[in-house]
Amino acid sequence: MKLLIADSRPFSSGGSPEDRHREELIAALRQAQPEWELVLYTPISQLQEIGQGPMSTAPWHLDGRTALAFLQRQLPQAAHDARASIILSLFGRAPLRAPVPTFSYLPDLQAKPAMSFMERIAAAAGRAGTDGAAGWVGYADEPDLDSSSLDRITLDPWVDPCFHPDPTPEDSRYLEALNLTPGYALGFGFSMDELPLLMAAWSWVVGSTGDSIPLVLLGMAGEAQAAIKDRVYPLNFDNTIQVRSTPPLEQLATLYRRADLFVSGGKRANAPVLRWALASGTPLAAIEAAHTESILGEAAYLTPAGDARRLGAAMLSILVEPALAAQLRERADARAGSYHRARPLQALEKVLLEFAA
Numbered sequence: 001m002k003l004l005i006a007d008s009r010p011f012s013s014g015g016s017p018e019d020r021h022r023e024e025l026i027a028a029l030r031q032a033q034p035e036w037e038l039v040l041y042t043p044i045s046q047l048q049e050i051g052q053g054p055m056s057t058a059p060w061h062l063d064g065r066t067a068l069a070f071l072q073r074q075l076p077q078a079a080h081d082a083r084a085s086i087i088l089s090l091f092g093r094a095p096l097r098a099p100v101p102t103f104s105y106l107p108d109l110q111a112k113p114a115m116s117f118m119e120r121i122a123a124a125a126g127r128a129g130t131d132g133a134a135g136w137v138g139y140a141d142e143p144d145l146d147s148s149s150l151d152r153i154t155l156d157p158w159v160d161p162c163f164h165p166d167p168t169p170e171d172s173r174y175l176e177a178l179n180l181t182p183g184y185a186l187g188f189g190f191s192m193d194e195l196p197l198l199m200a201a202w203s204w205v206v207g208s209t210g211d212s213i214p215l216v217l218l219g220m221a222g223e224a225q226a227a228i229k230d231r232v233y234p235l236n237f238d239n240t241i242q243v244r245s246t247p248p249l250e251q252l253a254t255l256y257r258r259a260d261l262f263v264s265g266g267k268r269a270n271a272p273v274l275r276w277a278l279a280s281g282t283p284l285a286a287i288e289a290a291h292t293e294s295i296l297g298e299a300a301y302l303t304p305a306g307d308a309r310r311l312g313a314a315m316l317s318i319l320v321e322p323a324l325a326a327q328l329r330e331r332a333d334a335r336a337g338s339y340h341r342a343r344p345l346q347a348l349e350k351v352l353l354e355f356a357a
Helices: 017-032 063-084 118-129 169-177 192-209 222-235 247-256 268-279 291-297 306-322 324-335 346-356
Strands: 001-005 037-042 046-049 086-089 103-105 136-140 152-155 185-188 216-219 241-246 261-264 284-287 301-302
Touching: 001 063, 017 037, 017 169, 017 268, 017 346, 037 063, 063 086, 063 306, 086 346, 103 346, 152 346, 169 247, 192 306, 216 247, 241 324, 247 268, 261 306, 268 284, 268 291, 268 324, 284 291, 284 306, 291 301, 306 324
Parallel strands: 001 037, 001 086, 086 103, 103 136, 136 152, 185 216, 185 261, 216 241, 261 284, 284 301
Antiparallel strands: 037 046
8 A cells, every 4th residue: 555645834944843853653554554654745745755865854845835836736746656555644635636636634623813915715615625534543642633524543642762760871872972961951842932931941940950951842943943032132141042953753752851851832743742741751841722631630840821930830830849749740751551452543443444445
């Protein structure tokens, strides 16, 4: 069977949560079904066989017109040219018409503000295509979406095996190469809109701990890095902020499990980064949202959206109160106890095989 995996989201120069989860998902599919032919289709890579050399990670930008063309014209044609059996759309949209069944992975069926008329047209067409897709893939620990017209394939939550709480010899070597010692705070998955909140919250931590604890931020592109500098320089705690590109999954897992605190924003795309933290046994502070509450339960210190003081207090409490940190680690271990599965995508594999047949 040939599976065409489509993604219109650009690879981030800093390494976004979506980038790393895409790697995690593809690796799980390859391991579970080594006989399947997997082809990645993006606006820049075109038809690129997965496993045949390095993946293209060049950035791109789609405006409303090019996004519409990619989804409604180029993607169906690519599926035809590749003789694909199934399309798996990783960006939550599906073409209105396609030569083979299409499944939408984690679709966002809610309308969002768009910048232009063409972007609104592209988004509406994508949602309409999703409504007519063969099905959509969601997770049991996330709140359901209003999608009664679609068949849902529900997966139990899972993570790559490299995410676990037990330190390894490679951990120390990797941290030494970064000139980083255990005892830092780690942040991943913050949007540009959430950065001012994070910086204000971190100022509360620095006010009590000084510059003894660094905050390592991952996945920040150039624009976000400039915004951070603008925020922290006037407050004189820029020496506590370390902005780094997101490493591959194995090294990312090291950063998770050797951190004393993980802090995350409220984006829905952050579901994987939350599971990685739980699986690593890292004490967690996060912004309240429907999906964060559903995924984390009582295994994290949740704070109201927009409340920098409460988020800062949560981060500080985890860092300076060993009993609280230990309690959150125990709850994280319990919550993530079933994340490591031999065949995490078995339900998806079964449905795809049925449709391909």
